[in-house]
Amino acid sequence: MRAFSFCFQLIKWNSYRPSFLLKYLYFALLSGPSSFSLRSHTCGELRSHHVGHRVILCGWAQYLRQDLFVILRDFSGLTQVLIPQEESASHLKAVLSELTAESVIKVTGTVRRRPAGQENKMPTGEIEVITEDVEVFNVCCKLPFEIKDFVKKSESLRMQYRYLDLRSSQMQKNLRLRSQLVMKMREYLCNVQGFVDVETPTLFKRTPGGAKEFVVPSREPGLFFSLPQSPQQFKQLLMVAGIDRYFQVARCYRDEGSKPDRQPEFTQVDIEMSFVDQTGIMSLVEGMLQHSWPAEKGSIKVPFQTMTYEVAMRDYGVDKPDLRFNMKLIDITEIFTVEVEFLRSALSQPGGSIQAICVPSGAKLFTRKDLEELKQTANTQFGQVDLFPLSFIPRPLLGKLRLRCAELLESCGVSLRDPSAFHFLWVVDFPLFLPKEDEPEQLESAHHPFTAALLEDAHLLYTEPHKVRGQHYDLVLNGCEIGGGSIRIHKASEQLHVLKNILKEDPSLLSHLLEALDSGAPPHGGIALGLDRLTSIIVGADSIRDVIAFPKSFRGRDIMSRAPDTVSEEELKPYHISVRWPTEGGEEGK
Amino acid sequence: MRAFSFCFQLIKWNSYRPSFLLKYLYFALLSGPSSFSLRSHTCGELRSHHVGHRVILCGWAQYLRQDLFVILRDFSGLTQVLIPQEESASHLKAVLSELTAESVIKVTGTVRRRPAGQENKMPTGEIEVITEDVEVFNVCCKLPFEIKDFVKKSESLRMQYRYLDLRSSQMQKNLRLRSQLVMKMREYLCNVQGFVDVETPTLFKRTPGGAKEFVVPSREPGLFFSLPQSPQQFKQLLMVAGIDRYFQVARCYRDEGSKPDRQPEFTQVDIEMSFVDQTGIMSLVEGMLQHSWPAEKGSIKVPFQTMTYEVAMRDYGVDKPDLRFNMKLIDITEIFTVEVEFLRSALSQPGGSIQAICVPSGAKLFTRKDLEELKQTANTQFGQVDLFPLSFIPRPLLGKLRLRCAELLESCGVSLRDPSAFHFLWVVDFPLFLPKEDEPEQLESAHHPFTAALLEDAHLLYTEPHKVRGQHYDLVLNGCEIGGGSIRIHKASEQLHVLKNILKEDPSLLSHLLEALDSGAPPHGGIALGLDRLTSIIVGADSIRDVIAFPKSFRGRDIMSRAPDTVSEEELKPYHISVRWPTEGGEEGK
Structure with missing residues (x-):
């Protein structure tokens, strides 16, 4: 390795105009996973064609049979390292025999073919390395759990010792796959499609009604920054600025207190384009996902299926249907019109209908307990229907029952949702506004106030805004929403009308955006994909915590x-704030 | 364009197994800066070989001679669009004649060669486009300043209307160069050298003594997150986790109140490797910069020059010397030993010496006023020397005088520091600890407490820690520090000794790191490069604000x-904080 280093230096001095041979050598030595390193090879790469080579390996002692061999591990795999048995190497034997599991060592040795019959199916199973020298970098003390993959640990122990948990081959794979995925997305956006990676601020102004935004006190009394939930305003301003095509793998923040499988900070692949329509953005995203899809997960077909919001709600009772299985909601109103009195009375109400789900083999497979549970769920949830007789509620409940039935079928051994299948779906034509939950006569944006109306509905903005559908599109993968976007309003007058007259918000809080739309704004639109969620579905993880290196706990803590x-x-003084400690009575003191 | 769209769809339906021809067509249509777009070409790409083509251009009306032509601009350049003069096209003429500058339009037309003698040197100067159809997307209202590059605007006006300022060709170039630079760095790290892009949290725990960290109140009374100044702890933990090679283009935060040319949030290219020494990291960074260096800025030679801290201070009076010009500090003590009484008395003190700078042509070029100013500076600053007679002070002052002399020479027309030259320098062998400014008998880390000692100095850690040099390296470009890194301590016992016995800090605050170092930590090291600063030097900008899309002002405001x-x-209530308004007497109320 020293000779190698010397060689590097020699070659590098000449690298300005290297001859072809030198250039070849230069790149061979200065690239790859062992470049610039104390090792010559990784623990996962030695094969029978390396037999006879002298190598240097660095890694963790995964397993020790102390008088015979050490299984050495690094990120790439395992190599069997033999402990020499000759008297002349007794010092090596002594050092290696005293090692604890997970200690870190450097082994210099020669690769040899394993004796016949001792090969195994490990990638390095044809060879072993006979130790000639060893250096102990770090002796591992007692660990709270073993690193082996089959050792199940509690979630809180995994989080507390995350640096140990990440040594598992599954977590290594997940983080590396995520890195590769993002890299390929970048290559597609930046190198293939001419997008510009632009960083936008995370210390920003609080948005109107931004109840989920963390506040950051500044050194000026009473003035606060806020950590934005997305770069929405900035990406639109970049379009007004003529950047034309923007993307950013953006850190975003949402303070939702404690929600399972949500993170207070998360990452989105944020995209915006000028001079584009809905089809353009959808095709771009399809191209990006196809380009970046991990080869080992099979290929994905584009274009993705598209479904309107209306059909999704009608057939699946949800705006993000899982299409890996059928079991649609079926309208069976006609069958019942004359048969049963209480049903006929229900049907006579406006919008009344009778819906069913056909669960294949359900009658055969479901136990009495299962049926009881489904009935219970239906009873409990349908009980609430009376409270909102005119809203769209029954179908979402059936949508939930559909998913619950799927889970029950799977627990009976029916393979319904193929975990290796990836079913993408675009859901389009969402309503632009929805009645506010607490003030149903008031409208609020279904997504955000910057979404443009469908062209054919635009005139309704001024007459019947509740009927307007938006140029919004959600991307759904296996029943999870992994992204959403829209074509934006690019005219100040329309944006002002939406903010002031429909949403009844104070437009002065967005005066910079309104001014920008009056100073030459191109038509533009974009999308944001939830990277944590997308990656967790690709690797088949139960939780986004399995694709984030240092996630927060369910309660939002590290x-x-x-x-x-x-x-x-004392440390809060420069920020002009003090803590309001809750008093015993539950009220907060000043 | 409609036909194109149809063609896309047709081809995409077949793209799973496209024939060679279809595949070719598919990629030709679905890549490049006009893919998925309402335009067929950008405004910068039409040449004489496009003559006769029917094209669709979208962009901003940069300049209008209303009865004759419009100069249409997008990010890529300008095209001259002719207004048809025939009676039959009077509606087009009417629309185009009413346009205001910076309005956004779509023009459909045919490319023709400019009449002989009307060509110019613009990249599109051989052609023009005759309008056949026009759509006005957005009419621009009156702007606070013109977009033309030669219009100088005040800094605060530029910041207030940043979305207009970014339309200038210089800002467009800067942001695009930055995006390309980062992309190439990523390709080198990820694709060539096997690094893993890992995101680390920005909502973290306050570090001991982290006076420059923003606090973020949580929903639990009295508990705060903090926005970290760098991912230092996380990147070391990732090495303990066996990630082996980590990088991240990381957002970092530093609350320094108002400092010119510093940003409260900034970006660093953050790198960490296991099983590496100082040479390895330095070679990696050289390779990365060489790989990612913008072609139009010439090539850079590696390896970079290396200089010890001691030599840098001795010869240039600064730890980040600008080596584009000479004018070293020269020790002329010997010349004066016998001549002058007061000098002899000064020299008799410990460490006494006489230093000079030779300013070429200074005597000829400097005016009396210049000399007076230099003398004044020297007097003012040397006056302070008496206060710290034993410290290293005189040389930094000479270092400053050296830079001031360089500025004066340049203002006299001497070209001293070539603005197109890039001189990289590694500064190494820094002291590991320095005396605290306010308590000189106490030591503090020169960089941070995780830096390992030089191997040959390690034994001094336990006897004479002030003499220990660290395995730290700074990267300097044209006299600016653009990066710094070190080989880290990877043994818990050594880290504990540094924290507890040398720095007198409470080690329990870093118990997670100490525990990690006891559970199989590999030797590791890394570096962080300041991306904003590096990019600003490459593009020759005066300020980092010229390479950040939405920078904060000098006072840290947007x-x-x-x-x-x-x-x-009301909005602060969930965070259990209240504002302490300053009272009139200057004290803060509760």
């Missing part, structure tokens, strides 16, 4: 470092 | 959106 933590009043 | 802003007491 268990390893114990964050959030106390801060002294 | 002038466009007016952030930070007030937040109501």
